[in-house]
Amino acid sequence: MKISISDIDIKPRTKVLVRVDFNLPLELGPAELKKYQHRLIESIPTIELLVQKKCIVILCSHAGRPKGKLEESLRLKPIGDLLSELLNQEVTSLSSVVDENIKSTINSAPEGSIFLLENLRFEPGEEANDVEFAKNLSALADIFVMDAFAVCHRAHASTVEITNHLNSYMGLLLEKEIHNLSNVMQSPKSPYTALMGGAKVSDKIQVIDNLLPKINNLLIGGGMANTFLKAMGFEIGDSFHEPDSLAYAANLLETTSNSGVNILLPRDAVVSDTFGSSQDQATVNINEVSKTSHIMDIGPETAIEYSTIIKDSKTLLWNGPMGVFEFKEFQVGTQAITEAISNNANLVSVVGGGSTAEAVEELGIASYITHVSTGGGASLDYLSGKLLPGIEALPDKG
Incomplete structure (x- = not known):
């Protein structure tokens, strides 16, 4: 079994990079997204646990297939707004994935803040499992939490290479997925x-x-x-x-x-x-x-x-x-x-x-x-x- 965030002591103001799967059909428009919010709801226990521990939560996800290029229609802000509604807490949607301004914004944020990075697949290094991109991503945080079961079969920078640069743990959703799927296969x-x-x-x-x-x-x-x-x-x-x-x-x-x-x-x-x-x-x-x-x-x-x-x-x-x-x-x-x-x-x-x-x-x-x-x-x-x-x-x- 893998180490879970429920197994470790996390100090206040720890910056936690959380890989989530918020791959919702953005092309349908904000009004229709609520029909597909199951994945957001399932991620909430991990997010709330980290907020309770006074961490700074940095969520990262992909949506669609932009193939390493920015597509305005695939920006994640509508998803961040929906998550904010579900959490009844502000979620700050950032305009890019990695740059110095984003790093500064995160570093100066109050404890318990929640950020959503821009679409990971706008970056060509994501699907290439690129070392440099993973290093830049890791520079935003102190630890990494994998909570996106739906992309665990992909060897991408935010799912695999990132674990070579940050201490890494399972999130509560990933832990639940493994437990339930293992049960029907093993016992x-x-x-x-x-x-x-x-x-x-x-x-x-x-x-x-x-x-x-x-x-x-x-x-x-x-x-x-x-x-x-x-x-x-x-x-x-x-x-x-x-x-x-x-x-x-x-x-x-x-x-x-x-x-x-x-x-x-x-x-x-x-x-x-x-x-x-x-x-x-x-x-x-x-x-x-x-x-x-x-x-x-x-x-x-x-x-x-x-x-x-x-x-x-x-x-x-x-x-x-x-x-x-x-x-x-x-x-x-x-x-x-x-x-x-x-x-x-x-x-x-x-x-x-x-x-x-x-x-x-x-x-x-x-x-x-x-x-x-x-x-x-x-x-x-x-x-x-x-x-x-x-x-x-x-x-x-x-």
Whole structure:
């Protein structure tokens, strides 16, 4: 286990550089950002702890993909303003990442101050994991806290090289992520169900392979179910699938049939003649999908079957919506799953980040989930058993 800020004594006026993940969709405008504030809220315990210890808090994050160049639309001030609202405390958004004026401003700040540096990815040295940029960044602070689980799979200057220049520790969010994700991988209670959705099988191959020895049930929905259905010889019409993953899907179906893992695919589906928001839809048995149809959601029989298994489970790992969630009429299958989770008080449930976390937030059931991860790709890599550079760079206890 890595050393956490909860393990150390931090003196007043310590300048603490905190890597957070505030990568919100700035292009939507300030009014829409509140819909995506989950990552900000999850960072608050670390920030508040440091403020209580009378530190000077220097937050740093990226947003978007400016590729080492300043883009006015990707400045972080709207995010700083939203964080200020959530904290009910002033957050000073700075106009650049590293320069002497910023250093002077931070050094003269009163204890308990909170700063947000400008977008890290305006600097070409960030994604290059550049030594000089990391040195300049480290000159702003006395210690470093890694609290951005969502970028732990990236070897960047603010996630890896920075730890060579400052004493470094886990933040409370990163500690929570590791604890909860490790629990479902190392000490899950049975029956253990994995629910996999979203578009691509290829994104989750290593996760599934890592889970197979541990789980009792594997429920597959979303676009990735189409690849499995195609591998079984079912007609999927014009639905998205991955031809390169057909062999894997066929092999997995055979493997699970011999291993005792209960693998389930949709038995019915909601289909439409167009891919998009449409009232032109029908529910059909999975062997009745026409050659021109798009599979848009799991059907009601499948939702009941999956929900029954979830209600009987003690551990659930969920990654990926059950339908094309961006269209409200195809959220029904995902909503049925969330209701099953909320009705099982004995369930330890962990939701992978990305679109699944957004679905949970939008449907208002985050409070019923044991842990909603802030990581998308980082969650998948961790659950696959990969070592994440941003975690490995931190010192171990003892």
